[in-house]
Amino acid sequence: EPIRAGILGATGAVGQRFIQALADHPWFEITSLAASERSAGKKYKNAANWRLDEKLPDEVADMEIVSVDPTKVDADVVFSALPSSLAKTVEADFAKKGFAVASNASAYRMEKDVPLVVPEVNADHLGLIEVQQDNRGWDGYIITNPNCSTIMLVATLKPLMKFGIQNVNVATMQAISGAGYEGVASMAILDNVIPYIGSEEEKMETEPLKLLGEFNGSEIIDADFKLSAACNRVPVMDGHTETVWITMRDDPTPEQVRQAFLNFNPHLGDLPTEPDQVLIVRDEPDRPQPRLDRNMGNGMSISVGRIREGIRYVLMGHNTIRGAAGASVLNAELLHKQGKL
Numbered sequence: 001e002p003i004r005a006g007i008l009g010a011t012g013a014v015g016q017r018f019i020q021a022l023a024d025h026p027w028f029e030i031t032s033l034a035a036s037e038r039s040a041g042k043k044y045k046n047a048a049n050w051r052l053d054e055k056l057p058d059e060v061a062d063m064e065i066v067s068v069d070p071t072k073v074d075a076d077v078v079f080s081a082l083p084s085s086l087a088k089t090v091e092a093d094f095a096k097k098g099f100a101v102a103s104n105a106s107a108y109r110m111e112k113d114v115p116l117v118v119p120e121v122n123a124d125h126l127g128l129i130e131v132q133q134d135n136r137g138w139d140g141y142i143i144t145n146p147n148c149s150t151i152m153l154v155a156t157l158k159p160l161m162k163f164g165i166q167n168v169n170v171a172t173m174q175a176i177s178g179a180g181y182e183g184v185a186s187m188a189i190l191d192n193v194i195p196y197i198g199s200e201e202e203k204m205e206t207e208p209l210k211l212l213g214e215f216n217g218s219e220i221i222d223a224d225f226k227l228s229a230a231c232n233r234v235p236v237m238d239g240h241t242e243t244v245w246i247t248m249r250d251d252p253t254p255e256q257v258r259q260a261f262l263n264f265n266p267h268l269g270d271l272p273t274e275p276d277q278v279l280i281v282r283d284e285p286d287r288p289q290p291r292l293d294r295n296m297g298n299g300m301s302i303s304v305g306r307i308r309e310g311i312r313y314v315l316m317g318h319n320t321i322r323g324a325a326g327a328s329v330l331n332a333e334l335l336h337k338q339g340k341l
């Protein structure tokens with residue numbers, strides 16, 4: 001019996017990545033596509049401007065889009081790629097009606113009883129689901145994945161926690177697909193850099209502390225270090241690059257940091273979307289680069305390089321796959337593996 005999956009915001013930049021991730025999925029079957037009233041009632045192929053290189057799957061092309069209404073969506077789990085302003089009410093509506101909601105939106109990430117999870121980093125935080133259901137009296141529940149840039153950053157911080165992280169400074173160079181399809185249309189940012197991306201910096205300075213915190217059975221005790229982020233939009237289609245400076249209590253050498261990255265092999269138990277290697281360490285001085293490295297591990301691996309004294313390094317990952325749709329799907333796979341779906 002496949003698990004029935006709906007996609008909220010199915011026509012957008014992340015929604016399309018959800019379709020790509022779920023179309024040939026061994027466990028999930030796409031049963032509902034939902035978007036705005038502008039799209040509802042239309043066939044997917046007539047409502048969405050399909051932007052991915054791969055062909056739009058036939059079974060999806062002729063599906064009729066419904067509105068984001070729990071009575072219209074037929075599914076066990078819904079993946080949300082909705083704008084955050086809308087996600088606050090819509091995702092709660094679905095959770096109340098008994099749906100499992102795996103959300104890429106930021107609306108619920110920092111709520112105390114909502115799991116914010118990257119499976120390779122803090123799978124045990126899914127234990128908050130029971131806390132949430134007790135608190136809110138919902139039949140269903142919401143789980144979230146972090147902001148795209150945070151996901152890639154915490155995957156590299158996790159193996160460094162043992163050195164006693166004290167301070168993290170990060171500067172991002174973020175692709176335009178992260179701004180949704182309105183952003184892609186603004187490829188007019190060619191020959192430009194924009195030093196402001198909504199509330200991205202704030203997310204990067206708070207979400208990692210929850211993710212790297214300890215779950216004590218009833219709540220998360222945040223990790224205790226300082227983060228400072230500067231986030232920039234650059235004219236790259238897909239793939240976020242981040243330059244990181246970290247100070248650590250144990251003052252590890254670049255080689256010790258490299259070894260910690262190489263030895264970071266969390267085993268989730270053969271989840272379909274799990275990459276063979278979470279972190280790929282590059283020794284060439286001019287890597288990682290988005291155009292060369294973003295599709296590693298089907299877009300789910302994170303490439304790390306330029307590990308230098310300081311400690312300084314550069315990381316890069318696919319923002320709409322590892323940083324968004326793939327992250328939510330991996331979370332749902334983990335839920336299923338733990339018998340929570």
Ligand code: A2P
Nearest residue numbers: 009010011012013035036039068082083180181
């Ligand atoms: P639609 O295509 O019908 O506007 P992106 O992040 O690429 O801009 O995509 C946003 C997604 O959220 C799209 O699927 C869009 O659907 C959907 N969406 C935007 N506004 C609403 C709304 N008011 N109600 C439901 N879905 C919405």
